[in-house]
Amino acid sequence: MxxxxxxxxxxxxxxxxxxxxxxxxxxxxxxxxxxxxxxxxxxxxxxxxxxxxxxxxxxxxxAGPPNIWRYAGLLPAGLDPADRVSLDPGFTPLVRADALAAELGLRAPVWVKDDSANPTHSFxxxxxxxxxxxxxxxxxxxxxxxxxxxxxxxxxxxxxxxxxxxxxxxxxxxxxxxxxxxxxxxxxxxxxxxxxxxxxxxxxxxxxxxxxxxxxxxxxxxxxxxAEGSRTLGFEVAEQLGWRIPEQVVIPMASGELLTKIDKAFSELVEAGLVEPPAGGWRVFGAQSAGCNPIVTALAAGVDEVTPVKPTGIAKSLNIGDPAAGPYALAAVRRTGGWMAEADDDEIREGIRALARTTGIFAETAGGVTVAALRTLVKEGRLDPAAETVVFNTGDGLKTLDAVAGLVGPTYRVKPSLKGLRAAGVMG
Amino acid sequence: MxxxxxxxxxxxxxxxxxxxxxxxxxxxxxxxxxxxxxxxxxxxxxxxxxxxxxxxxxxxxxAGPPNIWRYAGLLPAGLDPADRVSLDPGFTPLVRADALAAELGLRAPVWVKDDSANPTHSFxxxxxxxxxxxxxxxxxxxxxxxxxxxxxxxxxxxxxxxxxxxxxxxxxxxxxxxxxxxxxxxxxxxxxxxxxxxxxxxxxxxxxxxxxxxxxxxxxxxxxxxAEGSRTLGFEVAEQLGWRIPEQVVIPMASGELLTKIDKAFSELVEAGLVEPPAGGWRVFGAQSAGCNPIVTALAAGVDEVTPVKPTGIAKSLNIGDPAAGPYALAAVRRTGGWMAEADDDEIREGIRALARTTGIFAETAGGVTVAALRTLVKEGRLDPAAETVVFNTGDGLKTLDAVAGLVGPTYRVKPSLKGLRAAGVMG
Missing domain, CATH: 3.40.50.1100 (Rossmann fold)
Structure with missing residues (x-):
């Protein structure tokens, strides 16, 4: 009733x-x-x-713990540890990704904020x-x-x-x-x-x-x-960079809320006097899959309205066809001078592999979307390859193994003997 | 050549x-x-x-970082951050497991050291x-x-x-x-x-x-x-307990090395003056699967020699039939007054589920072995239910999904309507 x-x-x-x-x-x-x-x-x-x-x-x-509760003074609840209902997530690694930057043609530092390190392996x-x-x-x-x-x-x-x-x-x-x-x-x-x-x-x-x-x-x-919990990703990136806001961030979008909250976190840090903004401000970039791209489509069309789609494709964690925060994500990207890009299933798979090969981080499909989008944004000249960039990986590759299971596997399969190894070419 | x-x-x-x-x-x-x-x-x-x-x-x-390198002064290499080849693992959660303790009949605190939180989700x-x-x-x-x-x-x-x-x-x-x-x-x-x-x-x-x-x-x-890297698990448990060594630890055994190194870490902390030992010393307990139990068998037989076996069963990460450190694991367990137990595949699966239900930690099969062994050790009166106990989970359930995939799934499957939910009994 x-x-x-x-x-x-x-x-x-x-x-x-x-x-x-x-x-x-x-x-x-x-x-x-x-x-x-x-x-x-x-x-x-x-x-x-x-x-x-x-x-x-x-x-x-x-002085706080190495998890989100170090920012309890900036959150709506949880100041008293006894009140928390929590697996104590957060303070996940910010990994310098020089080899990824080189592969994608960026000349300034690229960092991956790796939220697969959380307790259940997503943001x-x-x-x-x-x-x-x-x-x-x-x-x-x-x-x-x-x-x-x-x-x-x-x-x-x-x-x-x-x-x-x-x-x-x-x-x-x-x-x-x-x-x-x-x-x-x-x-x-x-x-x-x-x-x-x-x-x-x-x-x-x-x-x-x-x-x-x-x-x-x-x-x-x-x-x-x-939604406020997502702000901790912005707080952490700033703290881990030595209390700086990066010039560019690339963020996957499902409802679009994560993007708006990271942007909001940066603004709040500036307002609270905890950081100075970069000289030219920060620019926010969004990533969706081609199978579920209503926010990207609205940006490209120059409209404020996000028209719902019926999602398809392998990036299921981003498959929200009617994204509640879509208009706010559009506004944040436009306000900061950023842009958006989409990635099809093959590009997503290659994004996962490129990230793994170059950083040792195995991302789920959403991370593949974001890396692929970064590649496209550089190629299209939307993202400045000479400006420091942080890319957000929001989940773990172990959760979406099927995405790459058909593409990677043993390089050699051999009998257990030196002779077998030699015959297979393992000895060089 | x-x-x-x-x-x-x-x-x-x-x-x-x-x-x-x-x-x-x-x-x-x-x-x-x-x-x-x-x-x-x-x-x-x-x-x-x-x-x-x-x-x-x-x-x-x-004052060190929240990872194993906070103990660099106790490790053979890595004192200079520039020298490290590392994903910066460690300082994983030590989770108080009251509901697990209650289910298994322990009356003193039980803690789970959760090494599934490492970068590639194992110790x-x-x-x-x-x-x-x-x-x-x-x-x-x-x-x-x-x-x-x-x-x-x-x-x-x-x-x-x-x-x-x-x-x-x-x-x-x-x-x-x-x-x-x-x-x-x-x-x-x-x-x-x-x-x-x-x-x-x-x-x-x-x-x-x-x-x-x-x-x-x-x-x-x-x-x-x-092998020295495993000692950090012992260092962390002591530090996370407020610089105390627990009275009892339950550790999975493959080669047996992990068990010996945690025991060694406790001894070193005492020798270095960093902690006092518990009044009655600490007791070390080992866990193997029934499909690969050569160390458990040697303990039960009262011999020093570990006879190799051909491993079977679902706990593949523990399937070392000829365990190199078996004799040292036996010695540590005997010296400290501990014991060992084994778990068959059904007990392993139930161990995984019991840990997940009571702590929110999803362990791989090795963790299931350890929880099942704890249950057996309590039941057989080998482990003191009134003494503080730390259980080690060494890997992530996402890596061995098949172990429980056939046993758990949706409670309800329904059409997307309130009517459908009512008909299925979801509304209570």
Whole structure:
């Protein structure tokens, strides 16, 4: 039964978060489990007290743990370690990628921010830790999500660690690796015969039902908190570069939210006095797969409206055909003078292999999309090859093995003897 | 052609390592690429200058990076960051596992040291980083190994990051996940029609040939350096417990080396004055699979000799039928008053699931072996349920998905509508 109860609120005293604010019309609401504006139906995000953010110092951050909670003073929840619902993700490696830069024709440093190093091996652990920490404070007693796979892994694992029941909703055609890696944690797993967009719509309906009143859907009713976790990627890159913002960043886009939040993190660091911006500002670049490119298409067409598509192709973790934050991603790219590019399945596979060969980082398909997009952006002259660039790898190659399984394998197969090795040419 | 050249030596000035020393007869050798004693054919290990180890302080360590190199002052190589050949593994989570303790009937704290968090998602990154850093100093220009899978992943990834050619030798019947995750890095991968023990023997022959004079086999000719990397697991556990050694540790055994080195690390910390031992000392427990249990069998039989077996079963990363450090593992377990247990394939699968359900950690089969062994050790009264226990998970469940793929999956499969969810019972 659909009910119209007020959204649960909670005491967020001590957090720098002040209100929920509509990204469309600017209307403010108290901090609650609410994600859409009652005035204009626009998405809500967290509004912070600028004075609270400005109190955070580099020294405080450096004294914190080597995970996202070192930035607790910049997050809506989790300042008290006892409050956290978390696998303690974050502070993942920022890897200098000289050989990749050389291969793609860049002359300035290229870095890979490798979020496959998170506990469930994708950047989703960041957003889930923040969302569930807020959800606990808001009184929810079950955790849920709509997911293309990585989020499912993360929510199920977080719930298992916390000893809280979970129910995760996925499209039935997900990669086997992502299904097993969710189901093994023992929560409920609901496979929906439909696309991610169908799953997402269904969860938006469920959140309004009495039966799910106790349930935090991390990317629906507590989405404003969830999205804030992505900012930690921006904070970390700046800190790991010695408190500098890079001139260029290349970011994969599904809903488009990750891109907008990394950009927002950079702005906040400048406003909080923690870093100086680069002389010419920073430029934000987005990457999608050719099988799901609605934001890239809108940029190329010069329009603000993102027309939904029916996703295809191997980059399933990016297959959101109706990207909620698409217009905001467009705005960030346009404002900063960046651009976007897409990659087809063959380019994605080659992107995965190029990254592995040159850096020792094995990325999932989304990482292949981003590396391929970087290649295209350089080739097309959209990205300055003489400016420092950070590329974001958001997930692990072990989750999408099928993407490259047919392309790579043993170089030799031989009998166990020196004679066998010589005959096969292994001895040179 | 087999040649008899002197083993390459190098200047290890600045390192606390002083000599290579035979674990059999105690003969000492200069630091070189040598792994066996010329007197008794016993294995060599690193001998340190105790005064150098004693100079390392907790404060120095705490000021180091959040990876194994914070213990560089206790390692044979890598004190200068510029010398390191490394993916910077280590400082992985030590996770308090109250729900697991409750399920298995332990009344004192149980912790899981989760080495699936390393860059290539197994503890092998630790040993490979130390081995290749030493190998570079010893002048080698190609990296190689004999591997049951995890080591292959790690050597190939390290070589790719360093821009050094690699050649990795594996049994041809490895899990697909481990083959792809090695091949993707672009080095040479040689699949041998035989067991790991066959592969290992072959590499021991190759290392003596002219064609492989330039090649460091991490677990053959630079094995003494390699093995030392495992000590960082012991250092980390002690530091993460607030500079305490736990009363009991449960460790998976393949060659048996990991167990001996964690035990050695605890002794060294005590000798260096960095920790006090627990009042009753620490007890070391070992775990093998029922399909490859030669060390467990020797302990049960009360003998020092380990009789090789032909391995079977799903725990392939532990399938070393002729374990080189078996006698030393037996000695450590007997000296400390510990014990060993084995787990069959069904118990391994249930061990994986129990760990995932209770901690949110998805382990590979070796982790399942260890959790299952803990259960057995408690049940048989070998392990004290009232003493603090640390369990080591050495690899990631994503690498051995097949082990549980048939056992877990979606709880529901439904059409994308509220009506469909209600009909399926999802709404409760």
């Amino acid at each position: 659909t009910v119209a109860t007020p959204a649960p609120t909670a005491d967020f005293t001590g957090s720098p978060a002040r209100v929920l604010v509509c990204r469309g019309c600017g209307t403010e609401y108290p901090l609650a489990a609410q994600h859409a504006c009652w005035e204009c139906f626009g998405p809500l995000e967290i509004g912070y007290d600028p004075a609270a953010l400005a109190q955070v110092t580099r020294e405080q951050i450096a 989703k652990d960041r957003v889930v830790s923040v969302a569930l920490t807020a959800a606990k404070r808001l009184g929810f007693t079950r955790f849920a999500c709509a997911s293309t796979g990585n989020l499912a892994n993360s929510v199920a694992a977080h719930a298992a660690r916390a000893g809280v029941p979970s129910m995760v909703f996925i499209p039935a055609d997900l990669e086997a690796g992502k299904v097993v890696t969710t189901a093994v944690y023992g929560g409920d797993l609901v496979a929906i015969d439909g696309s991610y967009d169908d799953v997402n719509r269904l969860c938006s309906e469920l959140v309004e039902t009495e039966e799910f009143e106790d349930t935090a859907f991390v990317n629906v009713n507590v989405r404003p908190y969830y | 087999t040649v008899a050249t002197p083993a390459p030596t190098a200047d290890f000035t600045g390192s606390p390592a002083r000599v290579l020393v035979c674990r059999g007869c105690g003969t000492e050798y200069p630091l070189a690429a040598q792994h066996a004693c010329w007197e008794c054919f016993g294995p060599l290990e690193i001998g340190y200058d105790p005064a150098a180890l004693a100079q390392v302080t907790r404060e120095q360590i705490a 092998k990154d630790r040993v490979v980083s130390v081995a290749l850093t030493a190998a570079k100093r010893l002048g080698f220009t190609r990296f190689a190994c004999a591997s049951t899978g995890n080591l292959a992943n790690s050597v190939a990834a390290h070589a790719a990051r360093a821009g050094v050619p690699s050649m990795v030798f594996i049994p041809a019947d490895l899990e697909a996940g481990k083959v792809v995750t090695t091949a993707v890095y672009g080095g040479d991968l040689v699949a041998i029609d035989g067991s790991y023990d066959d592969v290992n023997r072959l590499c021991s022959e190759l290392v003596e040939t002219e064609e492989f004079e330039d090649t460091a086999f991490v677990n053959v000719n630079v094995r003494p350096y390699y």
